[in-house]
Amino acid sequence: MPVPVQTFALLALSNLFMTFAWYGHLKSLSGKPWIVAALISWGIALFEYLLQVPANRIGYAGGMSLAQLKIGQEVITLAIFVPFAVFYMDQPLKLDYLWAGLCLVGAVYFIFRS
Numbered sequence: 001m002p003v004p005v006q007t008f009a010l011l012a013l014s015n016l017f018m019t020f021a022w023y024g025h026l027k028s029l030s031g032k033p034w035i036v037a038a039l040i041s042w043g044i045a046l047f048e049y050l051l052q053v054p055a056n057r058i059g060y061a062g063g064m065s066l067a068q069l070k071i072g073q074e075v076i077t078l079a080i081f082v083p084f085a086v087f088y089m090d091q092p093l094k095l096d097y098l099w100a101g102l103c104l105v106g107a108v109y110f111i112f113r114s
Contacts, residue, residue, distance in 0.1 A: 003062030010055030011073055015080045017048035027089055071111040075104050 021044035025037035059069050078101055085091040 003058060003064065007055050007059035007062070007064065007069070008072055008076065010051050010058070011069075012076050012080065014048045014051035014055060015073070015076045017044055017051065019077075019080050019084050021045040021048060023084070023089065065111075067111050071104075071107050075108060078104060 021041040024044070025032075025041050029037040029040060056069055059072075060066070064072075078097070082093070082097045086093050
């Protein structure tokens with residue numbers, strides 16, 4: 001499997017865990033004390049790191065730059081966050097998500113061009 005595919009697939013899975021760890025407690029644990037939410041989120045974040053660290057190592061060892069890894073992660077973050085916000089958190093879909101996505105497309109272009 002090509003390095004970018006391995007890297008970004010692992011980063012996408014990592015980001016799914018990260019999004020739930022950072023924001024899922026706002027809906028699912030809103031009635032619990034913050035320390036309970038923090039400990040559960042910390043447990044979820046462990047799985048994020050178990051995927052994120054190897055993803056970045058694979059990408060970096062495979063010739064991707066630090067900037068490419070970071071910008072790629074930001075694109076993945078928005079791609080995961082928008083459906084999470086809309087479908088799990090019941091937030092309205094905003095045109096601002098499109099504008100943010102277009103800005104990231106520009107960032108990808110500049111960071112990945114030769």
